[in-house]
Amino acid sequence: MSLEGKVWRYGDNIDTDVIIPARYLNSFDPKDLAAHCMEDSDEHQDAPFASNVVEGDIMVGGKNFGCGSSREHAPIAIKAAGVPVVIAADFARIFYRNGINIGLPLLEIGADVEKISHGDKLRVDTATGVIENLTTGDVFHAQPLPGFVQDIARAGGLINYIRTKG
Known part of the structure; x- marks a missing residue:
């Protein structure tokens, strides 16, 4: 799945209470x-x-993105805002799992995340893990999403994926 969008850049340790206040x-x-x-x-x-996000914009965070509570509200809020993918240095594990469960692709690129700035335009291929910064010309390589995770994202989440398999 190839996506293009403007970057909303955030720092390290963005917790679920910041993503969606309790x-x-x-x-x-x-x-x-x-x-x-x-x-x-x-x-x-x-x-x-x-109030300013546009459908297709991409959220980029630093280290430990999505730390905090285990509730699914945080990735649901991001996805419902129109964000089709989140890129970070790395994710809190429970947030990563919740992202998969609701069909929100998450890509980890380690320290390369520091080369992406707020407002940059990215092209992201979740199938290959290739991330192109169309503003700077930089190209980054995340671990591509496994096929079944891509299928879950295309289905709109784990529940919808299971319904299609049943």
């Missing part, structure tokens, strides 16, 4: 969650994420 966890509606995604982050106050 005060909004009384909703399970993905669009409600998306409306508050990254609301407590102070990294882009000039153009807050939830």
